[in-house]
Amino acid sequence: MNPLACALLACALLSGPAVAQQKADDHSAHHATGAATAAASSADMADGEVRKIDKVAGRLTLRHGDIRNLDMPGMTMVFQVKEPALLDKVKVGDKVKFRAEKAGSGYVVTAIEAAK
Ligand SMILES: [Cu+2]
Secondary structure, three states: OOOHHHHHHHHHOOOOOOOOOHHHHHHHHHHHHOOOOOOOOHHHHHEEEEEEEEEOOEEEEEOOOOOOOOOOEEEEEEEOOOOOOHOOOOOOOOEEEEEEEEEEEEEEEEEEEOOO
C-alpha cells in the first residue's frame, strides 16, 4: 500500500476515538487536580524520551519528567498504550510529549506525540 494512504487511514482511525478520549481525560484530570483550569489539558502533557517500544505487548518504555496529573517525579518506566496505533507515532530515541493515566495496577499512555 502506498505510505501516504497508510498515514491518512491511520489518521482517520485515530480521529474518532481521540475526541472521545479527550473528554474522558479532561474528566479524570478534573478529579485528580481538583481546581483544574481549562488550560490543564495541555499542561498535563509530560515530557519524555522513548527508550523501548514493544508493539506486540502494546507497551513502551519512557524516560519521563514530572507527570503532574499523576503526581509522579521523573523516572524511566514501562507504560501500556491505550491504542496500539500510538506506537506508530514515535520511535526509539524520540523526545516526546505524552499524557498518561493510572489504570489498574499500571499506567496507560493515552496520547503521545514527538516533541518539536
Ligand atoms: Cu514514572
